[in-house]
Structures are given as structure tokens and as C-alpha cells.
Amino acid sequence: MRLDKFLAEAGLGSRSEVKVLLKKGKVTVAGLVIKDGRFQVDKNSTEVAFEGEPLIYQEYYYYLLNKPQGVVSATKDNLDSTVVDLLAAEDFRSDIFPVGRLDKNTEGLLILTNDGALGHDLTQPKKHVEKEYFAHIDGEVTAEIVQKFADGLTLKNGEKVKPGEVFVEKTMESKTQSGMMSEIRIIIHEGKFHQVKRMFEAVGMYVLYLKRIRMGNLQLDADLSLGQYRTLTENEIESLKK
Ligand code: URA
Numbered sequence: 001m002r003l004d005k006f007l008a009e010a011g012l013g014s015r016s017e018v019k020v021l022l023k024k025g026k027v028t029v030a031g032l033v034i035k036d037g038r039f040q041v042d043k044n045s046t047e048v049a050f051e052g053e054p055l056i057y058q059e060y061y062y063y064l065l066n067k068p069q070g071v072v073s074a075t076k077d078n079l080d081s082t083v084v085d086l087l088a089a090e091d092f093r094s095d096i097f098p099v100g101r102l103d104k105n106t107e108g109l110l111i112l113t114n115d116g117a118l119g120h121d122l123t124q125p126k127k128h129v130e131k132e133y134f135a136h137i138d139g140e141v142t143a144e145i146v147q148k149f150a151d152g153l154t155l156k157n158g159e160k161v162k163p164g165e166v167f168v169e170k171t172m173e174s175k176t177q178s179g180m181m182s183e184i185r186i187i188i189h190e191g192k193f194h195q196v197k198r199m200f201e202a203v204g205m206y207v208l209y210l211k212r213i214r215m216g217n218l219q220l221d222a223d224l225s226l227g228q229y230r231t232l233t234e235n236e237i238e239s240l241k242k
Pocket of ligand 1: 101102103104106193194195196197198210
């Protein structure tokens with residue numbers, strides 16, 4: 001492959017940034033300074049170095065982020081910081097994007113990657129990738145309400161959604177508007193805008209707190225604190241691709 005592509009994929013910068021670095025003579029191949037981006041190197045070469053440091057070619061990056069509240073699921077925003085801003089400089093690449101969206105005030109599992117095909121597959125409505133959330137709901141989520149979710153709800157705007165499974169974990173007195181609060185888990189099979197909040201709105205209830213805990217086979221790690229992320233394992237990547 002071309003040296004400039006290798007360097008860009010190794011995270012050195014865009015093709016034009018790489019060109020500048022090459023011109024400055026910062027890149028060596030087998031110890032020789034190479035300034036021409038068209039120079040051919042092997043993908044698995046261990047001989048390419050930047051300022052003397054060996055570079056490793058990696059085309060795709062996959063991270064599992066525990067998204068905190070207050071950051072938006074986008075790559076750029078004029079007002080707020082974004083989920084990709086949470087990546088350390090050495091993990092950041094300009095083509096990394098979040099797979100799907102969590103609301104600004106939603107926490108939890110979000111995949112960041114530059115693998116466009118995987119991102120597209122996981123968010124395609126036809127694929128019905130399961131998503132599981134933990135939530136605090138203002139009020140008591142009764143068996144009747146659970147059944148309504150199981151039957152498939154019609155949202156306030158008339159849109160029908162696929163059945164969702166709700167599991168009530170705890171109901172307790174609280175200082176919320178209704179005086180009660182329920183801790184629930186919900187599994188949905190689509191990814192409509194504000195879907196969980198709008199499903200509860202359809203039964204007259206309000207979501208106080210929302211956290212995604214699973215997407216497909218991928219679970220949120222309990223030891224990943226808010227704002228932290230880690231690289232996905234090979235097995236996890238394979239299982240997401242299935
Ligand atoms: N449903 C919502 O309402 N918000 C999210 O962020 C995710 C699912």
C-alpha cells in the first residue's frame with residue numbers, strides 16, 4: 001500500500017497532514033527517510049517509523065464508551081462537547097463516529113468506531129439489534145403498563161412501535177411529582193428518536209434517568225466509569241458483526 005495511506009491509517013493525521021510530515025523528513029522506512037507518499041510499503045510492515053517511533057497500521061478502531069450526561073452523540077457541535085472529545089489524543093481519529101445516538105442526558109453504552117459498514121449495520125432498522133436500558137420512572141410501573149409495552153405502543157404522534165419488554169426491579173416512595181418511583185429495565189428492538197422516553201410518555205409517565213446497558217450481545221462494563229472507554233475485544237467485534 002501507499003506510504004501516505006499507511007501513515008493516515010496509523011493515526012498520524014489526514015492525507016494532507018501526512019504529506020507535510022513526509023516533506024519534513026519525519027518518516028523513515030527501514031531507517032531511510034522517505035518523503036514521497038506514493039512509496040509502497042507492506043500493510044504489516046514494522047519498519048515504518050515517525051520521529052524514530054515504529055508505527056502500526058490499523059484501519060478500524062472500536063471503542064466501548066460509558067457516555068456521561070452533558071455530552072452529545074455527534075462528532076461536532078457548536079455548543080456542547082461531543083462523545084469523540086472524550087477520546088484521548090492517541091485514540092482519536094477524525095473519522096471516528098458514535099454508532100447511533102443517546103440523548104444528551106442519557107448515560108451508558110455507546111460504540112465509537114470508524115468502521116462505517118458496522119455502524120450502518122447496527123443502526124439499520126431492519127436488523128432489529130436489541131437495546132437494553134435501565135431507567136428511573138416517575139410513578140408506579142404496573143403490570144398493566146408492562147403489558148401495554150408488550151402489546152406494542154402507539155406513540156403520541158401516532159407512530160406505532162414494536163413490542164418492548166419491561167422488567168420492574170423496584171418501586172419505592174420518592175420525592176418525585178407522583179410520590180413514587182420505579183426502577184426498571186426495558187428491551188427495545190428499534191432505535192427511534194427518544195424512543196424510550198416517548199414510549200413512557202405514551203402511557204402518561206416520565207423518564208427521570210436513562211442509561212443504556214446493552215446493545216446486541218455487548219454489555220456495558222460495570223467497571224467502566226462515566227466518561228471512560230476501552231477498546232473492544234476481537235470477540236466482541238466479531239459478535240457485533242454477526
Ligand atoms: N431512548 C431515549 O429516549 N433516549 C435515548 O437516549 C435512548 C433511547
